[in-house]
Amino acid sequence: MAAARGTGIEIAAAAGQPGGLGARRLRSSRGTLARRLRRSWQVKIGGTIVVLMIVVAAAAPLLAPLDPTIPDILHRFQGPSRAHFFGTDSLGRDIFSQVVHGSRISLTIGLISVGISAAAGITLGVLAGFYRRLDDPIMRVMDVLLAFPNLLLAIAIIAALGPSLQNAMIAVGIGGIPGFVRIVRSAVFRVRGNEYVDAARAVGVRDVRMLARHVLPNISSEVIVTATLGIAAAILAAAGLSFLGLGAQPPTPEWGAMANLAKDYLNIAPYWSFFPIAAIFVTILGFNFLGDGLRDALDPRLHR
Amino acid sequence: MAAYLTGRLLQTVPVLVGVSVLVFLILHLTPGNPALFVAGPDAPPEVVRDIERSLGLDQPLYVQYTRYMSRLVRGDLGRSIQAHDPVLDHLVATFPVTLALACVGVLWTGLVSVPMGILAAYRRNSALDLATIFAVLAGNAMPVFAIGLILLYIFAIHLRWFPLTGYQSLATFDGWRHIALPAITVGSGVTPLLTRLTRSSMLEVLNQDYVRSARAKGVREAAVVIRHGFRNALLPVITVIGLQFGFLLSGAVITESIFSLPGMGRLVVTAIQARDFPVVQGAVLFFSLTFVLISILVDLAYAAADPRIRYG
Numbered sequence: 161m162a163a164a165r166g167t168g169i170e171i172a173a174a175a176g177q178p179g180g181l182g183a184r185r186l187r188s189s190r191g192t193l194a195r196r197l198r199r200s201w202q203v204k205i206g207g208t209i210v211v212l213m214i215v216v217a218a219a220a221p222l223l224a225p226l227d228p229t230i231p232d233i234l235h236r237f238q239g240p241s242r243a244h245f246f247g248t249d250s251l252g253r254d255i256f257s258q259v260v261h262g263s264r265i266s267l268t269i270g271l272i273s274v275g276i277s278a279a280a281g282i283t284l285g286v287l288a289g290f291y292r293r294l295d296d297p298i299m300r301v302m303d304v305l306l307a308f309p310n311l312l313l314a315i316a317i318i319a320a321l322g323p324s325l326q327n328a329m330i331a332v333g334i335g336g337i338p339g340f341v342r343i344v345r346s347a348v349f350r351v352r353g354n355e356y357v358d359a360a361r362a363v364g365v366r367d368v369r370m371l372a373r374h375v376l377p378n379i380s381s382e383v384i385v386t387a388t389l390g391i392a393a394a395i396l397a398a399a400g401l402s403f404l405g406l407g408a409q410p411p412t413p414e415w416g417a418m419a420n421l422a423k424d425y426l427n428i429a430p431y432w433s434f435f436p437i438a439a440i441f442v443t444i445l446g447f448n449f450l451g452d453g454l455r456d457a458l459d460p461r462l463h464r
Numbered sequence: 465m466a467a468y469l470t471g472r473l474l475q476t477v478p479v480l481v482g483v484s485v486l487v488f489l490i491l492h493l494t495p496g497n498p499a500l501f502v503a504g505p506d507a508p509p510e511v512v513r514d515i516e517r518s519l520g521l522d523q524p525l526y527v528q529y530t531r532y533m534s535r536l537v538r539g540d541l542g543r544s545i546q547a548h549d550p551v552l553d554h555l556v557a558t559f560p561v562t563l564a565l566a567c568v569g570v571l572w573t574g575l576v577s578v579p580m581g582i583l584a585a586y587r588r589n590s591a592l593d594l595a596t597i598f599a600v601l602a603g604n605a606m607p608v609f610a611i612g613l614i615l616l617y618i619f620a621i622h623l624r625w626f627p628l629t630g631y632q633s634l635a636t637f638d639g640w641r642h643i644a645l646p647a648i649t650v651g652s653g654v655t656p657l658l659t660r661l662t663r664s665s666m667l668e669v670l671n672q673d674y675v676r677s678a679r680a681k682g683v684r685e686a687a688v689v690i691r692h693g694f695r696n697a698l699l700p701v702i703t704v705i706g707l708q709f710g711f712l713l714s715g716a717v718i719t720e721s722i723f724s725l726p727g728m729g730r731l732v733v734t735a736i737q738a739r740d741f742p743v744v745q746g747a748v749l750f751f752s753l754t755f756v757l758i759s760i761l762v763d764l765a766y767a768a769a770d771p772r773i774r775y776g
Contacts, residue, residue: 304482307752309710311717312732319736319744320490396607400718403609404733416607423613423722427621437610444605 193457202453209446217263224257229411237429246435249418250425255432258413259439265414266443269329269398270391276333277394278387281340286371288341289348299345302338310335311400318406325398325414328407332397336390343386347379354378381458385451392447399440415440472763476756483752484536488529491741502545541749542742546735551746554731559750561631561727562716568634568643569650569712570705577655578694578701581662585670586689596659603656608715612649612722619645629724646723653715654708661704665697672696698769706762710755 197203216223232252240247246255288298305313314331321327351357351374360370399416401407408414410421415436422432499515500507516522520531535542541551584596620628632639669675670693678692679685717729724730728747735743 300478301482303479304486307479307483307756308748309713309751309755311714312710312748312751315717315732315736316487316490316744316748319732319741319748320493323736392605399607400609400714403607404718404721406733406736416609419609419613423609426613426617430617433613433617437607437613440607440610441602441605444607445601448601448604 196457197453200453200457202449203457204453206446206449206451206453209442210450213263213267213443213446216260217267220261220264224254224260226254226257228253228258228261228413237425239429240431247429247431249421249429249432253411255418255435258418259415259435262413262415262418262436262439263443265325265408265412266395266399266440269325269332269414270395270447272329273333273336273394273398274387274390276330277336277340277390278383280334281337282344282383284337285341285344286348286375289345290352290367290371290375295345298341302341305335305338308335311397314397314401315404315406318401323406323409325402325408325412328398328401332394332401335397336394339390340383340386343382344379347382348375351375351378381454385455385458388447388454389451392444392451395440395447396444469760469764472760476760479756480753484533484749485529487745487748487752488532491745492525492528536749541746544735544743545740546738546743551742554743555728555746555750558726558728558731561725562713562720562729564634564643565646565650565716565719565725565727566709566712568647569715570654570709571651572647573651573655573658574705576651577659578662581659582666582689582694582697584659585663585666588667593663596663600656600660603652603659606652608649608653608718609722611652612646612719615645615649616722631723631725631727646719646725649719649722650712650715653711654705657708658701658704662697662701665700666693669693669697695769699766702762702765702769706759706765709758709762713751713755 230253232248232254235244235248235252236250238244238248238252244254244256246259249255249258284298284302288295308316314328314335317331317334318327321330357370357374360374365373398407399414399419402414402416403420405417405420408417410417418436419433422429422436426433499512499519499521502515502519503512513522520528523531532542539552541555543549544551544554547554580596580599584593587593616628619625626645627638627642630642632642634640634643670689675688675692678688683692713729716727717732719725720727720729721733728750732744732747732751735741735747
């Protein structure tokens with residue numbers, strides 16, 4: 161049944177019905193998709209920022225002139241200069257080096273948190289969308305999770321586990337599960353209505369194989385877009401937690417934690433707050449652009 | 465209407481029970497013994513055991529939950545481990561601050577994003593529209609605390625137009641000066657989304673036939689935009705205000721820490737740092753309850769905004 165992807169019959173059938181989005185996408189060949197991606201300014205800008213960030217994170221020890229955690233009491237509160245591009249903090253630590261190293265932490269937070277949300281969210285979403293029996297119980301549990309105002313669930317989890325970067329990632333990851341479940345579930349609903357699924361079932365394809373070969377590949381664009389935008393949301397949420405002192409702990413140079421330390425010196429060293437904030441801003445902008453651009457390119461119909 | 469409201473309220477019961485179970489489990493299945501926190505790290509084992517017994521921690525989990533719930537429905541949320549007074553007192557003392565912050569925040573957001581969205585849609589592709597789109601994209605990438613710090617720096621430290629921190633009753637002018645920056649900060653979490661939504665739903669409505677008809681029969685342009693246009697674009701806007709109220713409440717947690725407001729958000733954060741579990745539990749439950757009730761209010765607001773929607 162693998163051949164069902166891309167056969168003329170299936171596409172013709174799918175194109176004729178409103179739910180046939182996944183199949184319709186197949187008709188637009190890889191070339192069209194690549195062209196759409198290249199044409200999108202959002203993908204260009206967002207992609208550049210994200211790639212830059214990955215490079216900075218990977219090369220952090222090479223790019224950072226100094227160790228971000230070693231204090232230098234003689235050079236406290238120095239404004240941006242040639243010696244310290246972004247100045248120094250209350251302990252004389254180099255803020256540029258901290259921001260550069262912070263990119264590693266933020267990227268890790270984004271990937272791990274979204275990894276947790278995606279692993280749990282895709283599994284539950286597929287189960288809810290594919291097995292009618294499971295739909296109701298799963299969605300009721302999600303209703304409960306959604307009854308917590310965003311950050312509050314993460315805060316409750318951190319209250320239990322104790323404030324740390326690792327726990328912040330877990331908490332933010334769990335908080336992101338309902339979003340994934342909802343999107344994956346509705347995507348599975350859409351795919352389930354396609355004739356190739358009926359056809360596969362008619363020839364006796366088992367559920368596991370059906371999910372792996374026919375359902376998951378066809379919901380991949382939703383998953384990619386949700387994950388990309390989810391990374392931005394996770395970095396924002398974790399930075400918020402760290403800012404409250406509930407996430408990364410000093411001297412970890414996480415951007416939110418840096419802003420937390422810097423906020424008490426806003427009157428004498430505003431640059432100390434400015435640079436971590438600017439780093440967050442550019443990063444989130446990058447992932448948001450990339451996510452929005454991917455959504456438009458992968459599925460023009462979703463354009464809002 | 466009454467029947468709808470009853471039904472809607474009943475629907476929230478299982479959700480709230482679920483929330484209470486979840487909060488209870490999160491805080492009870494955790495590593496670390498609360499009795500140890502009460503007793504202190506050097507307490508002898510007998511004392512810890514005594515405290516365990518007095519807190520009911522030696523009972524099976526379901527017994528603890530049943531006891532907790534039976535006290536909860538009577539309005540007893542337990543006692544603060546730190547201050548030894550009822551948790552409810554803490555919530556009652558701090559909630560008005562958070563409520564005031566959230567309400568003024570919503571007000572500010574509405575006052576900014578709705579006109580901005582309408583104007584951007586009305587002058588589509590103009591410089592104003594582009595500026596709005598740009599502001600929305602930028603606002604989306606700003607953490608709430610960043611906006612708070614920037615406002616604090618510019619308007620409180622640099623220009624000294626507003627006080628740095630603190631809270632006063634809104635009955636006085638000074639109270640409004642105190643809440644202004646925090647409210648803008650809290651609202652900023654929702655402003656970009658609301659602006660974008662107002663713009664896109666206005667764009668849709670302004671292309672409708674009835675808008676053209678209104679113009680054709682000579683209705684004044686302002687009336688066309690507001691009465692014929694905005695009234696019809698209002699529904700999605702209300703939905704977003706409602707859905708994003710949770711975001712607003714989370715933003716309140718961060719904002720209250722920045723501006724040292726004695727609200728429920730700061731209560732939670734300090735309670736977590738002090739490992740004062742009953743207070744955390746109570747506050748999180750209270751936040752969720754507020755959030756769920758707000759979403760019911762939003763449903764009711766639909767009917768007020770759109771006469772086509774009738775309940776019951």
